[in-house]
Amino acid sequence: MLLIHDLYKKYGKFHALNGLDLQVAEGEIFGLVGPNGAGKTTSMKIMAGLLKADKGEVSIDGLNVLTNYNKLKEWVGYMPDFFGVYDNLKVMEYLEFYASGYGITGKRNRDICLEMLDLVKLSGQTDNYVDQLSRGMKQKLCLARCMIHNPKLLILDEPASGLDPNSRFEFKQIIKQLKERDKTIIISSHILTELAEFCTSIGIMETGRMVLQGDMEEILASIENSNPLMIKIYKNLDTAVQVLKQELMVKTLSIQGNTIMVSFTGSREEEALLLKKLVMNDVLVTNFSKESSNLETLFLTITNNEGVNW
């Protein structure tokens, strides 16, 4: 669906994008994550055709964004991170205006606007002025606006930023509904756990490059596998250390009091066998488990340049 290859963008001396590569398949909900200044908004603006890259290629369904801009306007719906609204327009008029901007007129215009308002749960607000809406409602209205022409690809730049928990929950529900409508969605955030709930794949950006990209389930499994084993010993710590040192799948050991942190490359079965071996050697174990870590830890590790390889 979307293919980005070797994308570069510079603002003065600041390199916003440094050879970004990205691939998003049709029907995916792709979470684009990165700290502030990683290049998320710049890359999204380039995808939406609102910014010209210095170098590189962006294509949607095989069509180059630069040379097929007008066609791509039909395919792409874009919701910027910061956006304004026309305060003197009513909610319905606001949507009708943008629908007419896509050549949708007459009864069809009104019907589509009503459908979109229903989707984002703003049906009761049609006759209210936009400036009377809360921030969350404005965000939802903007989401309705970017779907008004039924685009195949939605580019949502931090759509849930600044929302309270209730509005965030509503937003997630809407995104899930959009997934059911077979939309391809690229959604950015600097809160990785938030995206983990509904994204099918993620990409982590850092200093204008993609440092990690892949299927959400695979990444979660990788995290689980790469976490160290935490073994708490009640008795015979020295024996436990000797046993562990003899194991080929144990890469590193660190001892903190009566707790041993073990970098272990084996499978779940091999973990169980290791526990059995410890017990057989008269080591009394009170805890044997993988250290808990999540996407957020992964994100922090990667963006702090601690050199994680996947």
Add this chain to the structure above:
Amino acid sequence: MNPILKNEIKLNVRTSKLAIMITVINTILAGFGVFSLVSLVGKESVIDYTQMLKLYILLAYVEFAMMLLLIPTITAGSVAGERERQTLDILLMTKIKPWDIVIGKLFSSLSSTLLLAVSSLPILALVYVYGGLRLIDFFALILFLLISAVFIGSIGILFSVIMRKSTFAAVASYITEIGLILGSYVAVHGYYHIRWLGAVKKPIYIDPDIGNAVYFLLINPLITFFGLINNQVGNSKAILNFCSAYGNFADDYIMNHWLIISLIVQFLFSFLLLWIASHKINPLRKC
């Protein structure tokens, strides 16, 4: 109908700004009109009908001056205002062509000016009551104001596209407007003066003739307005007389058709400025 124009008109009428502007300007015009009328009639209650034309000239100039003052502010805020309000990106994502955005913005800005011009017609009609002018003269005035408004407005729109802030765009528009009105005159007069300095040094003095350089004044809306108003009140040679100071243009075709040619030049310039603006507003432009 252009969706931008439709939307902007809707937004304009929902603010009190337009109503206040029309009230203030028409009050100023009416004040000028009534005060001048009272002055012209005098205490004897005897009306000199030829003096009524002076009232028309005065009111037309006031209206033209107000147009020159208002349009840069209104147009400069059009596209830059969208950028400041953070609605421009969203607008550019629609299928509305850059040219339509620019034209929609221009005509929505000018709709207020046109409304102003039409609403002030009853005040200008003070003169019509006493005779001396034809109805067509009023329409010619409105047409002229409209074309000049498009010209001045195009400058405002271009700066509104180029500059990020509407304040800067307004300042740049005013400077360009002053450059057009005063600058073109100073340029032509300066060129004549340089030629004159050369002429007085020669043994036999011959009046210098700046030739085609005088046509630079075709882009000056004030000169053309001066010609139009004088033409309407019976002095059809006003521009020729004005330009005669710079050479002999008695049989010159352009000089004899100055009004229409100047309006065409202004219109073409407007088109060029708007084309540049529509090119610049496109985020993926090649240069």
